[in-house]
Amino acid sequence: MKKVLHRAWAEIDLSALAHNVESVKKVLPQNTQFMAVVKANAYGHGDEAVCKKLLELGVSWFAVSNLEEALSVRKICPNAEVFILGYTPPECAADIAKYNIIQGVMSASYAKELCANANAPIRCHIKLDTGMGRIGFQSKHTDACVNELLPLFDMEMLSIEGIYTHFAVADSEIPCDIEYTQMQEKRIFDVYDRLAECGHKLQHIHCMNSAASIVRPNERCTLARIGIIMYGLLPNYPVELPIELKPVMTFKSVISQVKDVFDGDCISYGRTYTASETRKVATVTVGYADGYARLLSGKGYALVHGKKCPILGRVCMDQLMLDVTEISELVQSGDEVTLFGNCEITADKLASLYGTIGYEIVCGISKRVPRIVIE
Numbered sequence: 571m572k573k574v575l576h577r578a579w580a581e582i583d584l585s586a587l588a589h590n591v592e593s594v595k596k597v598l599p600q601n602t603q604f605m606a607v608v609k610a611n612a613y614g615h616g617d618e619a620v621c622k623k624l625l626e627l628g629v630s631w632f633a634v635s636n637l638e639e640a641l642s643v644r645k646i647c648p649n650a651e652v653f654i655l656g657y658t659p660p661e662c663a664a665d666i667a668k669y670n671i672i673q674g675v676m677s678a679s680y681a682k683e684l685c686a687n688a689n690a691p692i693r694c695h696i697k698l699d700t701g702m703g704r705i706g707f708q709s710k711h712t713d714a715c716v717n718e719l720l721p722l723f724d725m726e727m728l729s730i731e732g733i734y735t736h737f738a739v740a741d742s743e744i745p746c747d748i749e750y751t752q753m754q755e756k757r758i759f760d761v762y763d764r765l766a767e768c769g770h771k772l773q774h775i776h777c778m779n780s781a782a783s784i785v786r787p788n789e790r791c792t793l794a795r796i797g798i799i800m801y802g803l804l805p806n807y808p809v810e811l812p813i814e815l816k817p818v819m820t821f822k823s824v825i826s827q828v829k830d831v832f833d834g835d836c837i838s839y840g841r842t843y844t845a846s847e848t849r850k851v852a853t854v855t856v857g858y859a860d861g862y863a864r865l866l867s868g869k870g871y872a873l874v875h876g877k878k879c880p881i882l883g884r885v886c887m888d889q890l891m892l893d894v895t896e897i898s899e900l901v902q903s904g905d906e907v908t909l910f911g912n913c914e915i916t917a918d919k920l921a922s923l924y925g926t927i928g929y930e931i932v933c934g935i936s937k938r939v940p941r942i943v944i945e
């Protein structure tokens with residue numbers, strides 16, 4: 571790898587991905603298939619390399635958030651099942667059918683609009699809102715919900731193959747949250763069973779995300795939608811999971827300059843840091859335009875020669891400064907800097923420093939950062 575070509579890059583470790591997939595498969599019920607959630611360019615990891623590796627690992631279901639992502643995955647995986655979790659404009663109905671994509675259907679009006687725009691039957695799964703409050707048929711009252719769903723089975727342009735819902739607090743250990751998840755689960759199974767009684771026994775039912783798949787695997791689910799743990803991060807840091815995960819993405823950069831600063835010298839915009847004694851300072855070629863959050867100003871730290879070095883002052887668009895005093899004998903321009911990843915500083919840990927989640931960190935690594943695949 572010619573790291574000198576890059577100012578900031580993300581290493582994508584496919585052996586870590588394989589490790590995570592195998593670990594998760596071991597805890598899934600026997601009849602539950604692995605659906606890899608690869609939305610948002612595989613959570614920022616790059617959908618091409620990730621999907622190819624997943625195919626190799628025997629994964630045959632892929633979930634995305636929209637049609638553009640679905641078409642990208644379809645190109646990489648010509649024979650896999652590609653599932654759109656969210657809204658696709660009904661005008662795109664023809665493409666959904668043409669590329670054999672499965673669409674989530676969240677309301678009766680959406681179903682009608684899809685059908686009105688379709689020229690061939692559209693494969694779909696019904697989305698229930700069992701308590702997430704985001705999208706889906708309201709399912710608090712089983713009868714009312716089933717009555718709303720039944721007409722969909724008469725629509726010629728709709729081929730209904732499954733039903734699904736999404737949990738709001740599956741990652742929580744708090745008793746009332748656990749109860750809430752059980753309630754959500756009951757709602758979808760009640761609707762599923764009632765539809766079966768009406769002669770519509772659906773092939774697929776799924777509700778588990780990463781957290782639920784590990785904490786409360788349900789053998790009635792035919793599919794499990796696995797996102798964050800596949801990438802080696804935790805659904806709810808710092809709550810540990812009973813399986814070992816390896817972060818797939820490691821974000822790196824290089825030092826462009828090393829200098830001494832003295833008592834009274836200021837660092838970066840806003841002069842939020844002023845040295846009170848002689849310090850060794852390294853400038854690193856990464857900033858918020860790469861997805862390294864400005865909110866980490868004065869809070870974050872990065873690894874240089876294996877040592878945690880604090881950020882001094884504000885993170886700039888393309889650069890930031892580290893206090894490398896403790897390794898002043900070793901450090902020089904051109905040295906590699908590890909910002910987060912499969913190391914002491916996980917994306918989850920960094921996220922907790924400024925009030926977000928690891929998901930947002932990896933998804934937020936920007937387009938200008940090359941993804942370097944490591945086998």
Ligand SMILES: *Cc1c(COP(=O)(O)O)cnc(C)c1O
Binds near residue numbers: 736795796798
């Ligand atoms: C993103 C998403 C998932 C994956 O969630 P993780 O917590 O990353 O496993 C599953 N289902 C739906 C509907 C989603 O939007």
